[in-house]
Amino acid sequence: MGSTHVLDYFGRYTHRVAISNRRLRALDPSARTVAFAYKDYADGHRLKTMVLPAVEFIRRFGFHLLPPGFTKIRHYGLLGNNRRKQQVALARAALEKSPLRFEPSKVVQPATPPPPPILCPYCQSTNVRCIVRIDSSGKCILFTRALLLIAAPGFADSS
Numbered sequence: 001m002g003s004t005h006v007l008d009y010f011g012r013y014t015h016r017v018a019i020s021n022r023r024l025r026a027l028d029p030s031a032r033t034v035a036f037a038y039k040d041y042a043d044g045h046r047l048k049t050m051v052l053p054a055v056e057f058i059r060r061f062g063f064h065l066l067p068p069g070f071t072k073i074r075h076y077g078l079l080g081n082n083r084r085k086q087q088v089a090l091a092r093a094a095l096e097k098s099p100l101r102f103e104p105s106k107v108v109q110p111a112t113p114p115p116p117p118i119l120c121p122y123c124q125s126t127n128v129r130c131i132v133r134i135d136s137s138g139k140c141i142l143f144t145r146a147l148l149l150i151a152a153p154g155f156a157d158s159s
Helices: 002-012 054-062 086-096 145-151
Strands: 023-027 033-040 047-054 130-133 139-144
Touching: 033 054, 047 054
Parallel strands: none
Antiparallel strands: 023 033, 033 047, 130 139
């Protein structure tokens, strides 16, 4: 999981709440259960109601709370939900006419071609694996994953 996935995951929770009040259907103190509405995507996006024990509901809700230091982002003004479509179109039109508009610089491709791939001196393959490192004192450090590759059947060619 890379940083893009982490940012995407947290981004979903910085822009909206975990569950809105209108989705809460019932709270039964005697049975200690919470009923809430959810959309079942596997069943044609139908709206259904799920009843969970209160402890399980709170456990699941806790997964959607922002970690310490994260701030919920709310959009007002230009990006507010009730006027976003209209205001963004007006802003883009105004930016087109703006005297402060600048043209981004063109990206120049390097004139030199990329270096050729490293070839194995034995078999001339481009699939080169590092199996040992030799430091400045001459000490050899053999990588453990390389031992598994060498021991694998069919790895070493018969000469």
